Amino acid sequence: MEKVRLGKTNLVVTKLGWGGIPIQRVGEREAVSVIRTVIEMGTDLLDTARGYTNSEHRIGLALQKIDRPVVLSSKSHVKTARIYNDVQESLKQVKVKKINIYHLHNVSNFEDYEKVMASGGAFEGLTRARAEGLIDHIGITSHNLNVLERAIEDGHFEVIMACYSFLEPEAAFKVFPLAQKKDIGVLAMKPFSGGVIEEAGPALRFTLSMANIVPIPGSETLELARMNWKIFAEGYSLTEKDKERMEALKKEFNRQFCRRCDYCLPCTAKIKIQFAMGLKTIIKRFGPEVEEIGWMKDLLEKARNCSECGECLPRCPYQLPIPDIIKENLAWFDHLRNR
Ligand code: SF4
Numbered sequence: 001m002e003k004v005r006l007g008k009t010n011l012v013v014t015k016l017g018w019g020g021i022p023i024q025r026v027g028e029r030e031a032v033s034v035i036r037t038v039i040e041m042g043t044d045l046l047d048t049a050r051g052y053t054n055s056e057h058r059i060g061l062a063l064q065k066i067d068r069p070v071v072l073s074s075k076s077h078v079k080t081a082r083i084y085n086d087v088q089e090s091l092k093q094v095k096v097k098k099i100n101i102y103h104l105h106n107v108s109n110f111e112d113y114e115k116v117m118a119s120g121g122a123f124e125g126l127t128r129a130r131a132e133g134l135i136d137h138i139g140i141t142s143h144n145l146n147v148l149e150r151a152i153e154d155g156h157f158e159v160i161m162a163c164y165s166f167l168e169p170e171a172a173f174k175v176f177p178l179a180q181k182k183d184i185g186v187l188a189m190k191p192f193s194g195g196v197i198e199e200a201g202p203a204l205r206f207t208l209s210m211a212n213i214v215p216i217p218g219s220e221t222l223e224l225a226r227m228n229w230k231i232f233a234e235g236y237s238l239t240e241k242d243k244e245r246m247e248a249l250k251k252e253f254n255r256q257f258c259r260r261c262d263y264c265l266p267c268t269a270k271i272k273i274q275f276a277m278g279l280k281t282i283i284k285r286f287g288p289e290v291e292e293i294g295w296m297k298d299l300l301e302k303a304r305n306c307s308e309c310g311e312c313l314p315r316c317p318y319q320l321p322i323p324d325i326i327k328e329n330l331a332w333f334d335h336l337r338n339r
């Protein structure tokens with residue numbers, strides 16, 4: 001089973017880690033069972049966050065009956081030294097005395113970067129937590145590769161977390177080589193581009209093929225957890241079929257896809273933007289009959305109220321033309337319905 005050294009942290013973990021976003025979507029019993037299975041299969045690193053509602057708590061429950069040690073990674077959006085309180089809350093939720101890696105969560109632009117690094121900023125709070133032995137290593141996560149590049153250059157962080165998938169491969173050129181040069185550990189989030197890529201095989205094999213990084217796909221069911229592990233355990237050279245599928249999907253999405261991060265909220269018309277942006281995927285997955293379901297009716301009704309005010313636009317880290325895509329999705333749906 002391939003292991004990766006996470007840079008200067010000297011932590012050595014299985015090449016496949018695990019992300020704690022999806023377990024928020026299932027019941028507690030199922031979530032705990034998934035986490036235990038993931039650990040029992042051999043996963044060494046679990047990632048979660050203060051912002052993932054019950055994820056830390058569920059990991060804490062799962063760890064109660066597990067003897068195998070795992071590397072824990074968590075994070076907080078708090079931008080000031082008060083992040084120290086979040087570290088304490090994370091420890092309480094996960095029911096441990098120490099979290100191995102604690103990140104500044106989604107430092108999305110240089111303004112925020114200056115804020116977290118300034119006197120009284122979040123980095124100071126994490127330095128205190130590290131000095132007191134509450135955490136071992138300080139990391140930073142961002143969807144913005146320029147911010148990560150700067151963070152690596154500045155040399156304060158031991159781990160970074162970047163988005164990496166075949167639909168978003170830029171980190172491989174911009175960030176990974178630099179991190180390796182500076183001996184900084186790399187965690188790769190969103191190997192399925194936030195759920196946009198539905199075929200786990202090509203997506204996981206692509207991210208696992210990149211040396212010295214640890215992808216952290218999440219899984220909310222035992223079936224998914226086992227499938228991801230099987231892909232990892234069976235070796236992950238990309239097949240010709242994988243390459244064909246990746247090319248087809250790259251053409252289909254043409255970079256204009258929503259990563260479901262919700263940074264664009266709140267919407268002035270109360271639209272659940274990520275769902276309106278993902279309308280085609282939802283309809284393809286559930287069929288047009290899904291329109292009859294209450295939440296979908298509500299979603300479509302609200303989406304039609306987009307006033308094109310543009311308030312959401314500067315908040316999207318991917319510069320997606322949100323109102324245009326919503327309009328296009330609705331036109332596509334109406335066409336489908338009227339056929
Ligand atoms: S442009 Fe549309 S989606 Fe964006 S905030 Fe305004 S109403 Fe909401």
Ligand code: SF4
Nearest residue numbers: 258259261262264316
């Ligand atoms: S539109 Fe942009 S900000 Fe909003 S959920 Fe999608 S990717 Fe995130």
